[in-house]
Amino acid sequence: MKKDRCTAIVLAAGKGKRMGSEIQKQYLLLNGRPMLYYSLDAFQKCERINEIILVAGAGEEEYCQREIVEKYRFSKVVSVVPGGRERYHSVANGLHAITDCDYVFIHDGARPFLTEDIIERAYAAVIEYQACVVGMPVKDTIKVVDRQSFAVDTPERNALWQVQTPQVFSYELIRKAYDLLLEQGDEAAVTDDAMVAELLLGSKVKLVEGSYRNIKVTTPEDLKIAEAFCSGN
Numbered sequence: 001m002k003k004d005r006c007t008a009i010v011l012a013a014g015k016g017k018r019m020g021s022e023i024q025k026q027y028l029l030l031n032g033r034p035m036l037y038y039s040l041d042a043f044q045k046c047e048r049i050n051e052i053i054l055v056a057g058a059g060e061e062e063y064c065q066r067e068i069v070e071k072y073r074f075s076k077v078v079s080v081v082p083g084g085r086e087r088y089h090s091v092a093n094g095l096h097a098i099t100d101c102d103y104v105f106i107h108d109g110a111r112p113f114l115t116e117d118i119i120e121r122a123y124a125a126v127i128e129y130q131a132c133v134v135g136m137p138v139k140d141t142i143k144v145v146d147r148q149s150f151a152v153d154t155p156e157r158n159a160l161w162q163v164q165t166p167q168v169f170s171y172e173l174i175r176k177a178y179d180l181l182l183e184q185g186d187e188a189a190v191t192d193d194a195m196v197a198e199l200l201l202g203s204k205v206k207l208v209e210g211s212y213r214n215i216k217v218t219t220p221e222d223l224k225i226a227e228a229f230c231s232g233n
């Protein structure tokens with residue numbers, strides 16, 4: 001039987017506005033290596049993954065090729081493509097760079113604590129459900145608020161998960177969903193890939209256990225947490 005071909009898209013085209021650092025956060029050093037190194041390393045080492053597409057900031061492709069891909073010998077990276085204005089534009093560019101794959105793992109380069117276990121759990125789910133995202137049950141109570149910050153609803157916590165990446169799909173499904181999204185032309189209020197599949201195709205997306213360590217490094221506080229994780233705390 002033919003083995004599934006799995007491609008990872010690693011997103012590193014964000015501006016990191018909430019981090020507010022001089023260097024974009026994906027290039028900040030964690031334990032002596034750029035943050036982006038860690039998710040590429042997880043996919044590079046995982047046998048399940050055949051190829052990696054790296055999405056870099058427009059104009060930063062050569063820098064990423066030289067200082068990340070070649071320097072750390074990420075042989076699975078088959079192309080470095082420019083990202084777009086919003087995350088979903090960057091994902092669409094990554095999807096267009098894929099030539100032959102069955103399943104695609106879309107991952108934030110700003111989530112450095114990806115593990116092989118997470119990749120394998122997501123693979124097991126995607127072959128069954130065609131669409132899955134990694135996440136964890138929320139620990140806090142969540143309130144829905146109005147424009148004046150008054151609570152209007154308290155959803156049942158057992159039904160709430162915080163969503164992470166990788167978000168993993170059959171290539172055909174997610175390519176179709178993103179093509180439909182881009183055909184709409186105007187600004188889309190989508191904040192993850194599952195939403196694109198849910199809204200455009202009505203897909204049922206399975207949630208898979210990730211890890212509370214699989215954080216997105218978004219603000220300076222997150223960077224401190226990431227540094228603590230790296231130093232073994």
Ligand SMILES: Nc1ccn([C@@H]2O[C@H](COP(=O)(O)OP(=O)(O)OP(=O)(O)O)[C@@H](O)[C@H]2O)c(=O)n1
Pocket residue numbers: 011012013014015016017018019026055083084085086087088090091107108109110111216217218
């Ligand atoms: N146009 C964009 C926006 C985001 N990303 C990537 O998507 C991931 C998740 O985005 P986030 O952490 O929000 O990063 P930024 O967009 O860089 O952060 P901010 O919103 O604070 O500017 C990151 O790996 C980021 O590099 C991307 O490739 N292209």
Ligand SMILES: C[C@](O)(CO)[C@H](O)COP(=O)(O)O
Pocket residue numbers: 087108163164165191192193216
């Ligand atoms: C996709 C994501 O990482 C899921 O949590 C997240 O939504 C991306 O965040 P952003 O701040 O909208 O880029």
